[in-house]
Amino acid sequence: MILSLFMGILGSLSAQKFAIVDMEYILKNIPSFETANEQLNIISKRWQSEVEAKMQEVQNMYKNYQTELVFLSDEMKVEREEAIIAKEKEAQELKREYFGPEGELFKKRQSLMKPIQDEIYNVIQELSREKDYSLIIDKSSAMNIIFSSPKIDVSDEILIKLGYSK
Numbered sequence: 001m002i003l004s005l006f007m008g009i010l011g012s013l014s015a016q017k018f019a020i021v022d023m024e025y026i027l028k029n030i031p032s033f034e035t036a037n038e039q040l041n042i043i044s045k046r047w048q049s050e051v052e053a054k055m056q057e058v059q060n061m062y063k064n065y066q067t068e069l070v071f072l073s074d075e076m077k078v079e080r081e082e083a084i085i086a087k088e089k090e091a092q093e094l095k096r097e098y099f100g101p102e103g104e105l106f107k108k109r110q111s112l113m114k115p116i117q118d119e120i121y122n123v124i125q126e127l128s129r130e131k132d133y134s135l136i137i138d139k140s141s142a143m144n145i146i147f148s149s150p151k152i153d154v155s156d157e158i159l160i161k162l163g164y165s166k
Helices: 002-014 023-028 031-071 074-099 104-131 155-162
Strands: 018-021 135-138
Touching (some): 018 104, 023 104, 023 155, 074 104, 104 155
């Protein structure tokens, strides 16, 4: 009984067609992806510099506060401490605004990358229908693929359909 069940599963699997794609390879061969990546890196570095500048202001305020601490009245101490805390919160808020889960970098990445990813996905779907593939696996993200035959890698076909012949 178990043997017949195993043979049935093997039989159904052998009737199905599989393919492999390498999304890293595909993306590296799409100039608009590289351009978008460069834009994101430039923006990210600029925003990181802004955040670091704010944090440097906080550190400078704190150093000045510690230097002048003995000369300050209790009221002035509280005032300075509140100013330092406010500046630090401002820096943290800026960091969250730029780099948080729903921050500007995430939104920018979505606006630049999603159209490229959607186009690739649509071509993969089209190729899957044309060639009757039951499953297409991304070998660049599937860590448990130990070996894949180059015969089932359709990455170049995807690039050709996208208009980026290799």
